[in-house]
Amino acid sequence: DADVTQTPRNRITKTGKRIMLECSQTKGHDRMYWYRQDPGLGLRLIYYSFDVKDINKGEISDGYSVSRQAQAKFSLSLESAIPNQTALYFCATSDLGGSPAYTDTQYFGPGTRLTVL
Amino acid sequence: EDKVVQSPLSLVVHEGDTVTLNCSYEVTNFRSLLWYKQEKKAPTFLFMLTSSGIEKKSGRLSSILDKKELFSILNITATQTGDSAVYLCACNAGNNRKLIWGLGTSLAVNP
Numbered sequence: 001d002a003d004v005t006q007t008p009r010n011r012i013t014k015t016g017k018r019i020m021l022e023c024s025q026t027k028g029h030d031r032m033y034w035y036r037q038d039p040g041l042g043l044r045l046i047y048y049s050f051d052v053k054d055i056n057k058g059e060i061s062d063g064y065s066v067s068r069q070a071q072a073k074f075s076l077s078l079e080s081a082i083p084n085q086t087a088l089y090f091c092a093t094s095d096l097g098g099s100p101a102y103t104d105t106q107y108f109g110p111g112t113r114l115t116v117l
Numbered sequence: 118e119d120k121v122v123q124s125p126l127s128l129v130v131h132e133g134d135t136v137t138l139n140c141s142y143e144v145t146n147f148r149s150l151l152w153y154k155q156e157k158k159a160p161t162f163l164f165m166l167t168s169s170g171i172e173k174k175s176g177r178l179s180s181i182l183d184k185k186e187l188f189s190i191l192n193i194t195a196t197q198t199g200d201s202a203v204y205l206c207a208c209n210a211g212n213n214r215k216l217i218w219g220l221g222t223s224l225a226v227n228p
Contacts, residue, residue, distance in 0.1 A: 040220070041220070042205075042218050042219065042220040042221060043160075043205070043218045044218075045215065045216075048215065058215075090159060090160075104148070104149070104209045104216065105151060105162055105165055106151075106162075106216060107162065108159035108160050108161070109159060110158060110159050111158065111159050
C-alpha cells in the first residue's frame with residue numbers, strides 16, 4: 001500500500017462549489033503539506049502543518065483552508081471553487097529524522113487533478 | 118527573497134548521451150539541497166546533499182553540491198528513454214525548514 005494517499009484522484013466541479021481533497025499517510029510523519037502545481041509555475045505551497053496543533057499558510061493560501069484531523073490526515077478545502085484553481089494538487093509528508101542536519105525530505109502522494117468549470 | 122533556479126528549462130537528447138542539469142540557489146540558512154524526478158505523476162526523491170564536494174550516486178545518476186558557489190549539478194550518464202521526466206531541485210532553508218522549489222528541467226530522451 002502507498003505511504004501517502006490522496007482522494008479523489010480526479011475531480012471535475014463547477015464554479016462556486018465546495019470541494020474537499022483528502023490526504024492520509026502511514027509514514028508516521030509529523031509534517032504535512034499541500035501544494036498545487038501549474039505548468040510553468042512549478043510547485044507552490046498552499047498550507048503546511050508541523051503537527052496537529054500547528055497549521056501555517058504557505059505562499060498561496062487565499063481561497064483555501066485546511067484541517068489536520070489527526071497526525072495521519074490533512075485535508076484541503078476550496079470553499080467556493082473558481083476556474084483558476086484548476087491544477088494538480090499534491091500532498092506531501094516529512095519528518096525531521098535523526099540527523100542534526102534536519103534534512104526534511106518530503107514524500108509525495110499521487111496527486112489530485114482538479115478541474116473547475 | 119529565497120530562490121532556486123534550474124537550467125536549462127528543457128533538454129532533448131538521444132539515448133546514450135550524458136546530460137548535466139544545473140541548480141543554483143540563493144537561500145537563507147541553507148540546510149540541504151534535494152533532487153526529485155517527476156514523471157507523469159508525483160515527484161519521487163532522488164538525492165539529498167548537505168556537504169560540498171561529496172558526490173551522491175545511484176546507478177547512472179549522480180549529484181554534487183558546491184556550497185561556496187551555491188549550486189548543484191545532477192548528471193545522468195548513458196541516458197535511456199525511461200529517464201524522460203521533469204527533474205526538480207529544492208532547497209531546505211530557513212528556520213521553518215520549508216522547501217524552496219525550482220521550476221524544474223524537462224528532459225526528453227529520444228530513442
